[in-house]
Amino acid sequence: MNPASGGPCQGIRNSIPALQELGVTTEVVCLDPTDAAFLGSDAFKITALGPVKTPYGYTAALKPWLEQHLGDYDYAIIHGLWLYTSYGTYRTWKQLKGAGKPVPKFFVMPHGMLDPYFQKAPERRFKALRNRVFWQLLEKHVVNGVDGVLFTCEQELLLARTTFSGYHPKAELNVGYGIQEPPQKTTIHQQAFLEQCPQAAAQPYWLFLSRVHQKKGVDLLIQAYRSHYKQNPQIPILVIAGPGMDTAYGNGLRKLAEGLPIYFPGMLQGDAKWGALYGADWFILPSHQENFGIAVVEALACHTPVAISKPVNIWREISDARAGMVFADDLEGVTSGLEHLLVMEDRLKQEYAHNARELYQTRYRVAEAAAYLKQVLQQHE
Template identity: 55%
Template sequence: MKILRVIASMNPKQGGPCQGIRNAIPELLKLGVENEVVCFDELDADYLGKDSFKIYAIGGAKNPWRYNSKLIPWLLNNFAGYDAVIVHGLWQYHSHAAIKAMRVYRKSKKASPKIYIMPHGMLDPYFQKAKERRLKALRNEVYWRLFENKVVNGADGILFTCEEELLLARTAFANYNPKKEINAGYGIQPPPHNNPNNKKAFAEKVPKWKGEPFFLFLSRIHQKKGVDLLIKAYLRLEKELSELPQLIIAGPVDHAYGHEILKLGETSENILFTGMLTGAAKWGAFYESEAFVLPSHQENFGIAVVEALACKKPVLISNKVNIWREIEKEKGGIVKNDNEEETYELLKKWLSFSEVEKSKMAINAIKVYQEYFTIAQAARQFLKGINP
């Protein structure tokens, strides 16, 4: 079987969907499934040639919709080489173009690949309700009426990463009538085993780290991630407790909101900003932490959450992280609402645990990963979904 992935960008800095693709492809290859990718990145992008699978970069896109006139001709010329097409993401030109191209192709061909849309949380009602997204929510309403409902309802199926995402998608827009809804699952490759190089790489990146376990936030620095709630809760605890683990915030801050967050955290010497961590330094951050924290307002899956679980780290998360039910059920972390008061309670509850309780939760954390979120399980569930 051969699958084509259609996505706006495969730049590793984008995280999310492109990282999910990179996680899945090696495991699918073990099952006899070959994958290739077409995207809108420039032909000289520095990441090209570093992956084990073929990426067709057809050049950059124009305007906020990411229009690229080369995509439809490329798809029409190449559909015949694939058994299935997976379109990753919505609200940009590539999803509209893929469905439009498939309609054209099917008019002249008796056989054509199945086409599926994987929205990666982009049908979550949060995006239509968040106060800071009013203009984008209005744009989405317009796009939905003009293009996106035809994409969603015209595909052979919609692939969701978990049951929670599937259920939430039904509540966002009128005229939502997909032909098929599929809980395709999601997972990550096992993390590398811990070794001294991880700790060394992390320490070099974070020279102010005291060498003791800490709270870790590792994600994009974005309004929806709740990092402001985390910092405010931490500052409140600092006033109440004489000793507190350091809070390490790993993520790019070279943008307007990042500067706001830097200013919010600069009053504490115990809040450290590392910028983006990759490779050994990233795994060092996971392994040297005592708990991973993400009080997000919306998180479709949360790859970093699962990476923490796989590193035997309890996760302190909001119930807007769509895999919270599995984590709470198996006691691999603590779950609260996504507001300042409950984020404070999230940290305080963890700090109230004995070392025995913390160790037990750490054991539960890796069990959650092994039971629900390995890439092998996800690959089998994915294939079952598109080949029932």
């Protein structure tokens, strides 16, 4: 549940308060260390059973906890695959069920981890091989053995069918996804952002806000930005915000951005994050794979139009609503996408911004997503 680990943790944090409003009490069990700094800052119960001892995330504490508590719940959801939380939880649930013990209805929510990208990306050859082995030995039994697989959007559901042989879940359920209403825009948000990125104080900026990782295509964004900056130094500055700048990939991005008005304020949270989203001319995400894109929807909710690549799985919804621009996830596509932003008339940009907020309100509000999730789960009792 470390906030720096990406979208699934934030998605859980978004949905639990909305489920609480519907009378659903949720407990999160994770394998983070029991002394993790972020524990205790959430308004719902998190039980940490870590630390784990291997890259697979094994801990002997999970099985006895499940044996003692799993029967207390009506529904259980595994978030993510490929770690011990997945097969370890499924195996214990199956054992309890076989012994005639009370067990909840059981689902898995892969959060894009069944996307074929992860098996095809050249830099993931070893991990792809590992996943094929894990699929045959473990995860295939989880996916096919639980009561259903939950997806955040239709594109994720369709892609999951193409990745591994032997994929035969009992039910495929597109439950959607949503985020909480952002706070009303105030000068406090702007000031908090500018404290971390003062360069954006007096000029327009484009914003990348996500985990800094090769999958996100940030290198393509910088290269495309450089080509336009050479022709027009008056273009908006580029803010690249997110955790991961202390990695080899992050250090490479700094070198790639040398001599350009590109700034790296690090991970933005709270008021600073909302200030960045509200103030951006465009939110840009050239990702090679994005199951849903919580930050994309947060930008929509802040009246900020988005420019995203097609591997962001909600690209069709955004394109159909005219809430943003869509481009290919290669250098030519990103370069062309930025060019469209530069030549766009203010009137059209304002239309995109209006449509962005409309799309959020009609499709991605967390209250509606939580209500639908509850309805779908209850239908499978």
